[in-house]
Amino acid sequence: MTVANPQQTFPGRIMEVTLPAGEGGRSVSVGGQTALPLLPEGERPNAAAIGIEIRTGDEDLPPSLSHAFGGKGTDPAVLAGNLVEESGAQFLFLSLAGCHPDLGGHAVSRGAGIVRDVLQAVPCPAIVGGCGEEETDALLFPAVAEAAQRPVFLSYADEKNYRLVAGAALAYGHGVVAWSPIDINMAKQANLLLGDIGVPPHRVLIDPLTGGLGYGLEYTYSIVERIRLAGLSGDAALARPILCHLGDSWKAREALDSAEESWGDVIARGRRWEEATAWACLAAGADLLVCRHPDNVRTLRGMVGAPWR
Amino acid sequence: MPEPKPGTLRFLPEDVSLSVAPGETILRHAIRAGVPLLSPCGGEGRCGKCRVIISGEAAGGDDPGVLSEAELSAGVRLACRCHPSSGTLTVTVPPGSRPARLAAYLEGRDAAGDEPFLPLHAATGGRRPLGVALDLGTSTLAGALIDLSDGHLIARAAADNPQMPFGEDLISRIVYGEEHEGGFALLRQLLVAGVEQVIAALLGSGPAEGEIVEVTAAGNTVITHILFGASPAPIRHPPYQPVLREYPVRTGEELGSLAAPSAPWRLFPSLGGFVGGDIVAGVLASGMHREDGVCLLFDVGTNGEVALGNREFLMVCSSSAGPAFEGGEVACGMRAYPGAIESVRIDPETLSAEWTVIGGGKPLGICGSGILDLCAEMFRTGLIDRAGQFVPRSGAPFAETARGRAFVVAGAERSATGSAICFAAPDLKSVLRTKAALCAAADSLLTAVGLPRDAVERVYIAGGFGNFLDLRSALSLGVFPPFPLEKYVPLGNASLAGAIGAIRSRRRWREALSIAAGTTYHDLSSDAGFMEAFQRALFIPHTDEESYRKVLASRGGR
Amino acid sequence: MALTALEIYKLLPKTNCKECGFPTCLAFAMQIAAGKAGIDQCPPASDEARETLGAASAPPLPKVVVGTGERAVILGDEVVLYRHEKTFYHPTAFAISVSDALDGDAFRDRIRRIRSLSFERMGERLAVDMVAVRCDSGDPARFAAAAAAAKEGAGTPLLLSGPCDALAAALPSLGPDRPLLCPPVGEGDAGARLAAPLGLPLVVRAKGIDGLEKALAAARAAGVRDLVADPMPASLPDAVSLSVYLRRLAILHRAREVAVPTAFDLGNGFPSPFAAASLLVTKYGSLLVLDSDDPADIFPLLTLRQNIFTDPQKPIQVEAGIYPVGKATASSPVVITTNFSLTFFTVRSDIEASRVPAHLLIADCDGMSVLTAWAAGRFTGESIAKILSESGIAGAVSHRTLILPGMVARLSGKIEELSGWRVLVGPQESSALPSYLRRLPPAAFAPADA
Known part of the structure; x- marks a missing residue:
């Protein structure tokens, strides 16, 4: 070849973070790389990890998901066990949406109980998400931190609640997902704030807020790409694994609407809507993906493995 | 004292x-009556x-979000929202609601005024030729x-700009x-009255037996347009251009001023x-x-402009930094008058x-340098975090107020x-926005021309505030970009210093004209990187904390 | 490397003569640095400046046009590796394949399905750009007829994929439509001889970057100017790395030898075409050929393309209109703000957090925030009164009470005067909305006639 070598090297390395498993489960490590994603260059000790989300509470499932979940159980622990096993998910993302006043209004103790049950039923690494309602989450996170009998990650800490979430995590040895609203500077600031109160860097994941396909995905795409470039270029506070939660792709009308026939079958389309979001996030540099559709977990798992280490 | 007639509004303590003009607020009555009353938000x-x-x-002005129960029952109202009714009404303006006597924030350095003075006018008949240099601030x-x-x-x-109400x-x-x-026309009249007040004070303050033969005035574009008699309205409509950039020389009389009616007035372009200007x-x-x-120049005033350049090029932008460093946009804020912390x-x-x-005694409020000190101290003692949120440490004097959680600087008794x-909390946000806008403006100028930060050799801080600034304390908050301390040079009121320079020397005046002709205006609202630089700088001291740490670790500076 | 504005400025006359149309030489230099102006706009520029700046501004990735007229497809002509550095200009083109082996009805049905792959999103029409006609029959005459029928039926530019005798048969009628020719690997030279005299664009297919370098050189030598490269990846990872490396060579290394737009055939049994297409939309594929005509596949891909090729430097706006938040009813509060998307999302999430259902009324202010829009005269008493009467909000609620951002409290009088609505001044900061909304007495939103 007479043209130049197109490979790139970077001075930085992304922090390696391990999500520990329960007894009999396999822990999963992400990060540790010195290169951009999906390229045969640099060091890449870990492939991207694919997880599945289970949500508590009274929410209508998108058609594509209710099709996929049919007969897999309704009890969170049973459903989680079945879906993780069937899909090969490397970790579980348990969202306690049911504690939200509008989505079930579960008592905090019930939320904590679900966490305990699910973690016993499913040995894979876990991330536990709050319900998104500030006042409830303020009570929920400490209870979850205590109820979890093994180390998990708490999702999420933001600029406002980080003292509370990180405090709960530190007290019981959990990790923290640091959330910021599609803004590279706020992503960095969140990590600095967590560092200020003593959360060790190998227990932090960046959640840059993932817009769904068609609804802001492009902002997430560029922010993830920039966070990764900054981290590899030596900005230590951004050299952390990035988690993309694909939940918003299931809020798109295009993923849900069964009336528009010219859009194709809603069951296939919904799944594709999440899958396209997933691939874009991987191309940008995501290290962990949280999917809801078990077939997407299986597809992504099968493809992001060996050749793309 | 006789009872006032029905339909009369009486202001105390001025008496x-x-x-009463139906439909007008108490504030409007106060303006008409010439009773000084603070209304920095423009009466809204x-x-x-x-x-x-x-x-x-009276009706209205009893906004529960702003006034406490106790205040309401004591008869406190907001003058801008309170309408007198047809009966009689007595309105007392308490000390906290009036602009205090203006202290001097006038010192300015003319860093370039080094040449020998060449007299332009000779004294005639014992009367000295006098020049008045003016800085027409917001x-x-x-x-x-x-x-x-x-x-x-x-x-x-x-003097206060009488347009403030x-x-x-x-x-x-x-x-x-x-x-x-x-x-x-009314705004112009008020401005001219203020200028005449300043000139009267100047003439009355010294043994100046003489005649004003020249005036130079440097002001922002809006004020200068108003003084010149041109409409500033096009500035806020697309394509956002002023009517005039250069102002033909006019006599005082033509501008409506009787203080120096025959003297030529040169308005900075x-x-x-x-x-x-x-x-x-x-x-x-x-x-x-x-x-x-x-070099970089920060003019920290009500708006906040930043200039970048040297003898080869000059570029400026308006940072739209708020007036927090002058005490504005902060509930307890005030300008650097006696009574200010x-x-x-x-x-x-x-x-x-x-x-x-300032001046001792119990405080009325906090001025810009006090506000910066307060924030830096709260940060140093862990009462605010780097994201600009209060940290409720036990024993700290926080109180829940109508405006959210607040740090009590001085209790009611003090x-x-x-x-x-x-x-x-909103006050802290204002301060952070102001400082972030200044830093981001400087970063945007450097990015626009493609210069790295360390290409800057000197950083001038203009504005009265700079004279009183504790640079380390300011940099610990990230008020300015992280330049080595020794690069900073405070100029004080540089605008007035420039106006003085231009009245003392024709050559300096011509320099001013050529600065205006050759300077590139950079519009931050169309600079895609500005918002991001702003977000970076909202953090304390900055998202790029490393650079600040290095600067503050060194021993340079004054 | 690109020159900075100051470096460019130093090459300019520095006379501020304004002949370029900009107020100063520095302003002009900044425009050149941003790629928005060229040195030819500066009549007094020195020869040195022209030479230096002319070379620096040539596009690193040439442009190739396929088809003619309104539906012409532009491939390549990109200047950055990452969209945040500037923007991506020319969206990845999608071509759906059709085989000339299909018989009449099946062929027409296939073309009809391809043509119906067209979707309206965010005021934009998303559609498949091209039809790729594959010669599976081995019969040049049949191929020529199929190509003509595809052209007729779909109305898009064509990619003609087949042996050179088949391509030659199709060209007499289709040549003027500027199709993209794609001969098989062994027939590169013959393909070049077909394309060169007609000035048609040509896909050069060869294994890997080495192979492409040689094949592209041969096609250039044969006189073809508009070249597209297909590096023929064996797998999905291979496709992504080849695409990235070709683009890096063009942009970072200015390797003119291989700096051409790329084409990837993801049909014909290529593994995981949906995944490959998703990744190649984000990672520099200029043209993708797919076999699927299922809208459930194509709609997400076109949406992804719409996302990735949005200009990241444009102010981010949402559409003006009425957005119900929560289960808003006729007696729910009405909150107004501007269409800057950050403003919109912030206000909406703060209303959500209040758990008070409300109507969020969004004013078109060119994507400016509230204070900016007010300062620029785009968010005024008049404009708000107009929205109140024209947006349909009056029909959506039974009361006439508007919550105005506290920052523009001064507009309240004018709005009340012009619209007859009552104005409540909301908080200065959106973050105070939850507590504000929760404290509002329901009586504030009683029907207007009560």
């Missing part, structure tokens, strides 16, 4: 009465500073009197002018709608336009604040107004 019920105590019948009008036979500075004086910001004043018949004068005084090395220390053990007050001086 000025006027008849935002700032809560125009508190008055009423006795009699909030303050400042002036200097110069003996043009030998160039020496006789006196300085200042029409809004602390310029846009409010434009809107007023646009929406009211004769609005701009404007660079754009939001970058005016004041920054041209500031650049002139800094001398950056003559230097080989690249000017410096603050927080005891790391007890977490309570100690302060010094304050001159009788109510506590509190620094609330």
Whole structure:
């Protein structure tokens, strides 16, 4: 070849973070790389990890998901066990949406109980998400931190609640997902704030807020790409694994609407809507993906493995 | 004292009465009556500073979000929202609601005024030729009197800009002018009256037996347009261009001023709608336009402009930084008048604040340097985190107020107004926005021309605030970009210094014209990187904390 | 490397003569640095400046046009590796394949399905750009007829994929439509001889970057100017790395030898075409050929393309209109703000957090925030009164009470005067909305006639 070598090297390395498993489960490590994603260059000790989300509470499932979940159980622990096993998910993302006043209004103790049950039923690494309602989450996170009998990650800490979430995590040895609203500077600031109160860097994941396909995905795409470039270029506070939660792709009308026939079958389309979001996030540099559709977990798992280490 | 007639409004303690104009607020009556009353938000019920105590019948102004129960029952109302009814009404303006006597924030350095003075006018018949140099600020009008036979500075004086009741910001004043018949004429009249007050103070302050033969005035584009008699309205409409950039020389009489009716007035040229002659004068005084090395100039005033360049190029932008460093946009904020807290220390053990007050005594509020000190101290003692949120440490004097959680700087018993001086969460946000806008403006200018930060050799800080600034404390908050301390040079009121320079020397005046002609205006609202630079700088001290740490670890500076 | 504005400025006359149309030489230099102006706009420029700046501004990735007229497809002509550095200009083109072996009805049905792959999103029409006609029949005459029928039926530019004798048969009628020719690997030279005299664009197919370098050189030598490269990846990872490396060579290394737009055939049994297409939309594929005509596949891909090729430097706006938040009813509060998307999302999430259902009324202010829009005269008493009467909000609620951002409290009088609505001044900061909304008495939103 007479043209130049197109490979790139970077001075930085992304922090390696391990999500520990329960007894009999396999822990999963992400990060540790010195290169951009999906390229045969640099060091890449870990492939991207694919997880599945289970949500508590009274929410209508998108058609594509209710099709996929049919007969897999309704009890969170049973459903989680079945879906993780069937899909090969490397970790579980348990969202306690049911504690939200509008989505079930579960008592905090019930939320904590679900966490305990699910973690016993499913040995894979876990991330536990709050319900998104500030006042409830303020009570929920400490209870979850205590109820979890093994180390998990708490999702999420933001600029406002980080003292509370990180405090709960530190007290019981959990990790923290640091959330910021599609803004590279706020992503960095969140990590600095967590560092200020003593959360060790190998227990932090960046959640840059993932817009769904068609609804802001492009902002997430560029922010993830920039966070990764900054981290590899030596900005230590951004050299952390990035988690993309694909939940918003299931809020798109295009993923849900069964009336528009010219859009194709809603069951296939919904799944594709999440899958396209997933691939874009991987191309940008995501290290962990949280999917809801078990077939997407299986597809992504099968493809992001060996050749793309 | 006889009872006032029905339909009369009486102001105390001035004891000025006027008849009630139906539909007008108490604030409007106060303006007509010439009773000084604070209303930095332009009378729109935002700032809560125009508190008055009423006795009699009136409607409105009893906004529960702004006023406490106790205040309401004591008859406190917001003058801008309270309408007198047809009966009689007595309105007392308490000390906290009036602009205090203006202290001097006039000192400015002319860093480039080094040449020998060449007399332009000779003394005739024992009367000395006098020059008046003016800085027409959004909030303050400042002036200097110069003996043009030998160039020496006789006196300085200042007054509040009488347009202040029409809004602390310029846009409010434009809107007023646009929406009211004769609005701009009224604003001009008020401005001229203020200028005449300054000139009278200058003439009265020294043994200046003489005649004013020349005037130079540096002001922002809006104020200069109003003075010149041109409409500033086009500045706020697309394509956002001022009517004039250069102003033909006019006599005082032509401008409506009787203080120096026959003297030629030279108004500093404007660079754009939001970058005016004041920054041209500031650049002139800094001398950056003559230097080989690249310089930055921060003019920290009500708006906040930033200039970058050297003898090869000059570029400016308006940072739209708020007036927080002048005490604006902060509930307990005030300008650097007697009664203002000017410096603050927080005891790391007890977490309570100690302060010094300009002129001594109990404080009325906090001025810019005090506000910066307060924030830096709160940060140092862990009472605010790097994201600019209060951290509720036990024992810290926090209180829940109508404006959210607030740090109590001085309890009611220690304050001159009788109510506590509190620094609330929105106040902190204002300060952070102001500092972030300044830093981001500088970063955007550097990015626009493609220069790295370390290419900058000197950083000038203009604005009265710079004279009192504790640079380390300011940099610990990230008020300015992280340049080594020794690169910073405070200039004080550089705009006035530039106006003085230009009246003392024709060559300097020509320099001012060529600065205006050759400077590139950079519009931050169309700079895609600005918002991001702004977000980076909202953090304390900055998202790029590493650079600040290095600067603060070194021992340079004053 | 690109020159900075200051470096460019130093090459300019520095006279501020304004002949370029900009107020100063520095302003002009900044425009050149941003790629928005060229040195030819500066008549007094020195020869040195022209030479230096002319070379620096040539596009690193040439442009190739396929088809003619309104539906012409532009491939390549990109200047950055990452969209945040500037923007991506020319969206990845999608071509759906059709085989000339299909018989009449099946062929027409296939073309009809391809043509119906067209979707309306965010005021934009998303559609498949091209039809790729594959010669599976081995019969040049049949191929020529199929190509003509595809052209007729779909109305898009064509990619003609087949042996050179088949391509030659199709060209007499289709040549003027500027199709993209794609001969098989062994027939590169013959393909070049077909394309060159007609000035048609040509896909050069060869294994890997080495192979492409040689094949592209041969096609250039044969006189073809508009070249597209297909590096023929064996797998999905291979496709991504080849695409990235070709683009890096063009942009970072200015390797003119291989700096051409790329084409990837993801049909004909290529593994995981949906995944490959998703990744190649984000990672520099200029043209993708797919076999699927299922809208459930194509709609997400076109949406992804719409996302990735949005200009990141444009102010981010949402559409003006009424947005119900929560289960808003006729007696729910009405909150107004501007269409800057950050403003919109912030206000909406703060309303959500209040758990008070409300109507969020969004004013078109060119994507400016509230204070900016007010200062620029785009968010005024008049404009708000107009929205109140024209947006349909009056029909959506039974009361006449508007919650105005506290920052523009001064507009309240004008709005009340012009619209007859009552104005409540909301908080200065959106973050105070939850507590504000929760404290509002329901009586504030009683029907207007009560």
